[in-house]
Amino acid sequence: KPKLSFIDIVSSLKDRTSKCDMRKIIHSVKVGLALVLVSLLYLLDPLFQKVGQNAMWAIMTVVVVFEFYAGATLSKGINRAIGTVLGGGLGCMAAILADKSGEIGGALVVGISVIVIGAGATYSRMIPSVKKRYDYGVMIFILTFNLVVVSGVRADKIMKLAGERLSTIGMGFAVCIFTSFIYPIWASDELHSSTASKFDKLASSIQGCLEEYFKIADDKEKQPTIDVSGCKSVLHSKSSDESLSNFAKWEPWHGKFGFFYPWEKYLQIGEVLRELAASVLSFKGCVQSVRQPSTTQRDSIKELCETIGLSIAWILKEVGESIRDMKICRTKVLISPRTQCMIQELSLLVKTLENSTENLGLASFIFHLLELV
């Protein structure tokens, strides 16, 4: 039997990596394709005569802006465009001002504007709300402003230059968007499925803990090893969740999701799941504790605890399933009273396993949240 489960694990792992790899390969090929498309600006003579050396900027845009998720590409591209326009505009103004101020005055104007704008924009990059959404845009703003204002001292036709660069950046962006929307990889899909799979991970962690707790009866010397990697990955998912929902907001209507889809709620669910993961972790600590009672005492509560553990796991899986399929979860109505009943049964027992009820308390917290979905 253990061999079978091992094969199962390997095959499921292979399945997952191959699915993940397919997406990575698709993304890589798409990047290659976008690069070739944008290189055509150089390679085809009629196009090159129009854009000239500025085609470089289109290539740069593709390399820098093309991201794994479609939403990330969109957000970076729009940030870049806005940053370029603002920086270019302000740079032009400063360059014209410098032009009118004579030789030494002009150099002074350039120097002061560079240091003031550079320091100010850099400071704004460190404000959390700006950093979260517009970090890249502000960086491009600083870059464009500097390039324009400094080269303005040399070239007289800044306006034309700025316009040309903007149009090539636009071309690069268009290529990105075009390629990005062939077999798109949506951040919103990823957020959706990762939220659903978190339920499964927690469910299997809880099951693992309970199994281990009642298994030690057989061989006592062996320190129980519980696999909580799934649980820990849930615990550390905050930052990736946040960036995914950030990208998801940029993504247009597609698949099952409309505009103004409630991405905030995914973050809330994630928060609750992280709390549950924390309590599962400390439950594991409790199971592994040296101060646990003897085997006979354990056996007396074995049946009830296993029933409860299994049903918690089942509830979690059910809820995850319903989120995955975007159905309203009927289980809530069915299960809440059942859980209540089990909690009461357990309370009647000696309070040796207080921690198990603690878990239940959090599971019922989950149900409250489900009303949101």
Next chain:
Amino acid sequence: KPKLSFIDIVSSLKDRTSKCDMRKIIHSVKVGLALVLVSLLYLLDPLFQKVGQNAMWAIMTVVVVFEFYAGATLSKGINRAIGTVLGGGLGCMAAILADKSGEIGGALVVGISVIVIGAGATYSRMIPSVKKRYDYGVMIFILTFNLVVVSGVRADKIMKLAGERLSTIGMGFAVCIFTSFIYPIWASDELHSSTASKFDKLASSIQGCLEEYFKIADDKEKQPTIDVSGCKSVLHSKSSDESLSNFAKWEPWHGKFGFFYPWEKYLQIGEVLRELAASVLSFKGCVQSVRQPSTTQRDSIKELCETIGLSIAWILKEVGESIRDMKICRTKVLISPRTQCMIQELSLLVKTLENSTENLGLASFIFHLLELV
């Protein structure tokens, strides 16, 4: 008395923000300064005659590479340099090959090499170990390769061009390093002090929990509100810790830290502290549970629990202090037996507060870790 503590909090908050703000302001000014320095390449005639339009690359390097932490700047700069050299070299080779293959053959060589190298490098960017350390370098590699190979079709003097660009990037990098090392902001300092302050945060969370638990005696209707934001920030510190230690490894000898300082151990301590934070969070859930016994029962264990809670908090603070000052923590020897004694006392009590011992179990886990430091 509550007013006094409120003022304390405000003033400590102000203290911290102002210290943090000072660092941000210093960083902003430094960026501005670096930009002005690099702009001199344009503004001063003798310099401009040497580097020409390539001065643009120096500006770009400064804007993109200059990061908040000195280690981050170094790592990005070195990544950029290596990426440029490799990409430029490979690009030159491909361009020469394309040059020798006639008109149509050349275009084919360029197209195929762009798509193969682009896709391959993009795929390698998604391998976790590469992503963690060399993400930026690989991006620059793709960019440089594309620019060189594509413009190779037009300009005949690629080698010279590539060399010039590289030297201007080097200049930009030198300016970054130079400015970055005036009043440097070390990632290693930040990692060190944040690790130390985590102990304080956890200590105050535990104290808060215990206080609330025995305070409800007075007014029962009010749902106890426990401030666990510090605890949660510890829980979510994994990614920021990892990037800090990643940067810290790049930083040269400075202050109290030598080369090959054991940054890995900070990550291990962080991991254990996160586990402790998880158990504090579920301890809080247990304190707020509706299934807690009545006030009279609570009072019977009040004294002992408060002693234990206080001493856990004191131990944590002591350990944090000793890490901050980089002294060997003597408290371990002093306190371990004392805690053992307390645990035994508590075990004698009725097991109503099983959870409290759970906390102790984890606290003793901390002590094991201290042997590492």
